[in-house]
Amino acid sequence: MPDHFAPGSASHPPAVDRSPEADGWRPLPAVLNGHATHHGTRPALSFVDHGRDPEGTWQTLTFAEVDLRARALAAALEAGFPRGGRVAVLCPQSVEYAVAVLACLYAGMIAVPLFPPEDPRRTERLAAVLADADPVCLLSVGPQQALCQSLGGGRVPVWAVEETEPRLARDWSGHRAGPAEPAYLQYTSGSTGRPNGAVITHGNLVASTRQVVDGCGLSDGTPIASWLPLFHDMGLNIGVLAPMLAGAHVALMSPLAFIQRPRRWLRLLGVHRAHFSGGPNFAYDLCVQRIPDAAGLDLSSVRVLTNGAEPVRVDTLRRFTEAFAAAGLAPDAVKPSYGLAEATVLVACNRVGQSWTELALDGDALAAGAISILPDRDRAARVTTVAGCGRPVGQDVRVADPETGVERPPGSVGELWVRGPNVAAGYWQQPGPTAALFDRVLTTADGGEHGWLRTGDLGFLHDGEVFVLGRIKDAIIVHGANHAASDIEDTVRRAVPEAVPTAVAAFAVPGGDGEGDRLVVVVELVAGPQSAEDIGLRRRVRAAVAERHGVRPYDVLAVRRGSLPRTTSGKLRRGDCRARYLADGRSPDGSTDSKESK
Amino acid sequence: MSRSTDPAEMAAWLTGRLAELLELAPEEIDVTVPLDGLGVTSMEEVTVVAELEERYGLTIPVADLRRHPTVEALCSHLAGFTPAEVSRP
Numbered sequence: 001m002p003d004h005f006a007p008g009s010a011s012h013p014p015a016v017d018r019s020p021e022a023d024g025w026r027p028l029p030a031v032l033n034g035h036a037t038h039h040g041t042r043p044a045l046s047f048v049d050h051g052r053d054p055e056g057t058w059q060t061l062t063f064a065e066v067d068l069r070a071r072a073l074a075a076a077l078e079a080g081f082p083r084g085g086r087v088a089v090l091c092p093q094s095v096e097y098a099v100a101v102l103a104c105l106y107a108g109m110i111a112v113p114l115f116p117p118e119d120p121r122r123t124e125r126l127a128a129v130l131a132d133a134d135p136v137c138l139l140s141v142g143p144q145q146a147l148c149q150s151l152g153g154g155r156v157p158v159w160a161v162e163e164t165e166p167r168l169a170r171d172w173s174g175h176r177a178g179p180a181e182p183a184y185l186q187y188t189s190g191s192t193g194r195p196n197g198a199v200i201t202h203g204n205l206v207a208s209t210r211q212v213v214d215g216c217g218l219s220d221g222t223p224i225a226s227w228l229p230l231f232h233d234m235g236l237n238i239g240v241l242a243p244m245l246a247g248a249h250v251a252l253m254s255p256l257a258f259i260q261r262p263r264r265w266l267r268l269l270g271v272h273r274a275h276f277s278g279g280p281n282f283a284y285d286l287c288v289q290r291i292p293d294a295a296g297l298d299l300s301s302v303r304v305l306t307n308g309a310e311p312v313r314v315d316t317l318r319r320f321t322e323a324f325a326a327a328g329l330a331p332d333a334v335k336p337s338y339g340l341a342e343a344t345v346l347v348a349c350n351r352v353g354q355s356w357t358e359l360a361l362d363g364d365a366l367a368a369g370a371i372s373i374l375p376d377r378d379r380a381a382r383v384t385t386v387a388g389c390g391r392p393v394g395q396d397v398r399v400a401d402p403e404t405g406v407e408r409p410p411g412s413v414g415e416l417w418v419r420g421p422n423v424a425a426g427y428w429q430q431p432g433p434t435a436a437l438f439d440r441v442l443t444t445a446d447g448g449e450h451g452w453l454r455t456g457d458l459g460f461l462h463d464g465e466v467f468v469l470g471r472i473k474d475a476i477i478v479h480g481a482n483h484a485a486s487d488i489e490d491t492v493r494r495a496v497p498e499a500v501p502t503a504v505a506a507f508a509v510p511g512g513d514g515e516g517d518r519l520v521v522v523v524e525l526v527a528g529p530q531s532a533e534d535i536g537l538r539r540r541v542r543a544a545v546a547e548r549h550g551v552r553p554y555d556v557l558a559v560r561r562g563s564l565p566r567t568t569s570g571k572l573r574r575g576d577c578r579a580r581y582l583a584d585g586r587s588p589d590g591s592t593d594s595k596e597s598k
Numbered sequence: 599m600s601r602s603t604d605p606a607e608m609a610a611w612l613t614g615r616l617a618e619l620l621e622l623a624p625e626e627i628d629v630t631v632p633l634d635g636l637g638v639t640s641m642e643e644v645t646v647v648a649e650l651e652e653r654y655g656l657t658i659p660v661a662d663l664r665r666h667p668t669v670e671a672l673c674s675h676l677a678g679f680t681p682a683e684v685s686r687p
Contacts, residue, residue: 118664121634256660259641261646543637550639
């Protein structure tokens with residue numbers, strides 16, 4: 001392990017830290033190098049560009065070509081920088097992006113998968129991550145080199161991936177990373193606060209990718225397609241790591257091309273005869289909304305479409321499955337799944353050939369933290385229907401009391417805790433947050449067990465299956481991106497000086513049909529709630545939050561000063577604000593607000 | 599299906615669409631302010647541009663939007679284009 005790698009928690013090495021030689025340890029580059037040797041002429045990585053031709057132009061590299069390009073860039077990196085330096089990948093979605101990440105793995109550099117500095121809404125976030133990761137080099141592509149130069153302040157070299165001289169490949173050192181060596185930093189999405197980069201070791205990478213390969217039934221004969229951004233944990237895994245480990249052919253397209261015309265994704269699945277793909281819940285809703293008919297689509301090859309990275313909605317699963325049945329989509333193809341960057345990517349998923357489980361829960365029991373399954377969902381007044389995320393893949397999941405760390409008995413709700421070879425080593429140079437979440441002690445009937453990750457997710461286990469109910473942490477997940485409530489509140493405070501600074505609350509509530517979660521902002525105004533309209537509160541809050549965080553509040557509410565629930569020390573109780581909002585049909589001070597909610 | 603690419607007509611349509619999205623009156627949309635400054639998220643931006651493409655039979659590279667980020671600038675820029683003869687996926 002490089003000496004400048006300083007994880008927050010070094011006292012307990014990750015469980016994967018086995019003897020490399022004894023169990024035939026092979027890091028991903030060794031596996032990929034093997035594919036190049038044994039079936040080098042097979043297609044490995046395609047990028048389908050919808051930018052010029054609306055039908056999509058294919059660019060394809062074989063396994064030998066991917067391996068050659070990765071070795072060439074790796075050799076250049078090795079010649080330029082000390083091993084273990086961070087290398088930020090700022091390429092657009094492309095084959096170059098995949099080559100850049102793989103080259104870092106070959107060279108023993110720590111990859112930092114990021115995105116190009118194109119969107120002014122995200123440059124602040126990018127700058128914060130770069131400051132945290134402190135890269136020795138930025139990898140980009142020609143047209144964007146200048147933009148990246150200015151981002152690095154001219155001090156950090158910017159390389160264009162496609163300009164790497166292929167002849168350099170023979171100079172690659174053949175470095176074979178040990179399982180405890182950091183492979184990449186996975187920064188969690190969305191938040192504008194201090195960024196947290198999960199340190200994914202080579203051991204985590206291989207263990208996690210094997211879990212994906214096994215859990216999703218992948219082999220070298222199962223084509224994969226993905227539009228998910230490669231800087232996202234699920235995007236990187238489905239789009240690069242899983243296919244390169246399994247030896248499968250992946251076809252990538254850009255997230256933008258998907259958002260513009262969702263039909264392109266489904267078409268790609270058919271054209272590529274894809275077995276495996278995935279997306280957050282909103283992607284499935286978007287397809288149903290924007291693709292009026294399934295004519296001309298062929299989804300008969302699809303076995304696994306993971307639905308993860310944001311809360312899974314039963315209605316979405318049903319609607320999508322129904323809408324595209326006519327295109328040959330198998331009724332069990334969509335797979336609710338659960339994962340998080342701190343566990344590299346996947347924790348649990350529904351297996352091939354198995355349909356998801358739906359449970360109708362008694363809403364009142366649930367609010368009290370107990371699971372009471374209703375046999376007939378029409379009988380009770382308050383029913384919450386949840387979809388199971390399947391069984392854990394190659395790791396342990398337990399339910400714990402988030403306050404005490406004591407394991408909860410079956411049938412009760414608590415925080416999901418995870419332990420396995422895929423759990424990250426900690427956050428990059430963040431001892432505080434690392435110690436709070438990683439390597440926790442779970443107290444069971446038999447005593448204490450080390451090595452558990454607190455996920456911050458609320459859920460329960462039923463028949464060995466993981467069910468996720470929401471976040472314990474004050475995080476708001478919209479379109480697959482996590483937004484810390486405190487960040488959004490900071491933005492609101494800055495945009496609205498008329499607000500009582502200690503009385504701004506942001507929280508998520510479930511949206512209607514075909515929607516993800518909705519963001520709600522509640523403020524106490526110095527001059528009283530009646531002044532909200534005069535000061536243009538709603539417009540200002542919505543614009544400021546959208547500009548900074550890329551998500552627009554659905555509802556903005558002003559309440560009487562002193563009316564929001566607080567702790568005895570005067571701190572706002574966000575969870576109670578949310579509960580009151582939901583219980584009272586919206587207004588968290590208990591009053592009914594006259595303003596129409598839209 | 600392509601319509602005229604009169605910049606004024608296009609700007610009026612785009613202003614109306616953004617107003618609908620942002621829940622504002624069309625006259626509150628400042629056509630000289632970049633879309634992100636108006637509070638349009640990047641996903642909405644892409645969606646609106648896709649609608650614009652479909653409505654006017656254009657192909658609009660995202661880079662164009664970055665170079666011409668306001669309603670006024672984008673519409674004047676696009677008015678210079680003739681509708682592309684493309685079959686949409």
